[in-house]
Amino acid sequence: MHTTYKANSKESRALRKRAGRFLKHCRNNAGLTQRELAEIIDIDYYTFISQLECGQGRVPPNLYLPLSKALGVNLTEFVKEMLKYYDPFTYHALYGIHPYDELQSESSNVLTVGQKNE
Numbered sequence: 356m357h358t359t360y361k362a363n364s365k366e367s368r369a370l371r372k373r374a375g376r377f378l379k380h381c382r383n384n385a386g387l388t389q390r391e392l393a394e395i396i397d398i399d400y401y402t403f404i405s406q407l408e409c410g411q412g413r414v415p416p417n418l419y420l421p422l423s424k425a426l427g428v429n430l431t432e433f434v435k436e437m438l439k440y441y442d443p444f445t446y447h448a449l450y451g452i453h454p455y456d457e458l459q460s461e462s463s464n465v466l467t468v469g470q471k472n473e
Contacts, residue, residue, distance in 0.1 A: 372410035374440035381426040396421040
């Protein structure tokens with residue numbers, strides 16, 4: 356059972372990277388560059404988008420609405436994804452699924468080098 360949240364734990368870092376991949380996927384689907392997205396949501400530095408996509412930071416909640424609009428993503432679904440990656444304990448309380456458990460099940464399904472998939 357997961358009882359604590361640590362921002363620097365390997366699980367937290369893995370979830371931030373997933374959030375970044377999600378954001379990048381949405382941006383690419385919207386046909387936007389990092390610079391264009393930054394301009395649309397009124398961020399001075401497009402490198403902030405790059406940092407988010409690399410899992411180096413968190414999307415500030417005040418940007419959920421402008422990002423969802425710019426990316427053409429339903430606001431509720433966008434916030435749900437952000438909650439999953441950035442606040443896994445609240446996500447678990449609301450939806451009954453703990454994102455850490457998903458990480459563990461995926462890592463147990465990964466084959467090691469030289470292992471056969473039977």
